[in-house]
């Protein structure tokens with residue numbers, strides 16, 4: 001009886017060794033791919049939006065997140081949520097990384113860990129084409145402004161004396177409110193406004209004033225997550241091997257300015 005046990009035990013050990021060996025032998029093909037759960041708010045073209053019919057996530061951030069995942073050997077899964085839900089989702093562990101044109105701010109740094117910056121942005125004012133009154137931030141005093149909830153644009157609008165600020169969940173609603181004349185102006189990230197001016201906003205709206213508040217976008221992680229270092233390493237590799245430039249040029253029509 002004892003002997004049998006020993007044989008069975010040996011057999012089991014052998015089978016395990018074979019199984020492990022197989023896994024190790026063809027490492028890349030059979031390795032369980034770890035999943036990178038990415039959260040975004042996809043009304044922020046050209047950084048993130050959903051393709052009309054397929055609803056597939058597209059944009060600069062989405063391509064970059066997928067390229068980072070590939071570098072790290074991780075499978076990227078993208079989740080759609082409200083912009084103000086992204087940081088809570090990191091902290092509850094529902095997502096591992098935010099890719100949402102999120103500006104690196106001191107306030108947010110208290111709650112999350114950011115990657116190295118991957119894009120330089122800033123804010124702008126958008127009004128309808130027929131508006132000749134608003135030309136700068138000063139002109140917004142006492143006016144009605146639409147913003148996306150939880151954004152740096154919302155923070156900026158909150159500081160305009162006497163302004164009545166309305167917050168919306170999506171930027172689609174923000175622009176609609178402007179075009180329906182529910183508000184006088186919008187404060188939003190400049191590259192997103194610029195892109196919108198080449199699309200739906202073309203004949204309706206215009207950008208006015210100087211670019212405000214140089215901001216850098218970073219990917220965000222749960223505070224002190226080790227993933228940030230891995231992403232920084234992968235991002236540096238993408239910059240070095242030309243993949244970052246390729247993705248940048250795809251969405252912005254030109255290579256990034258040399259640093």
Ligand code: GLN
Pocket residue numbers: 041044083100101102103104148150151152153189
């Ligand atoms: N960059 C802005 C922010 O971080 C807006 C981001 C967004 O609307 N997706 O608040």
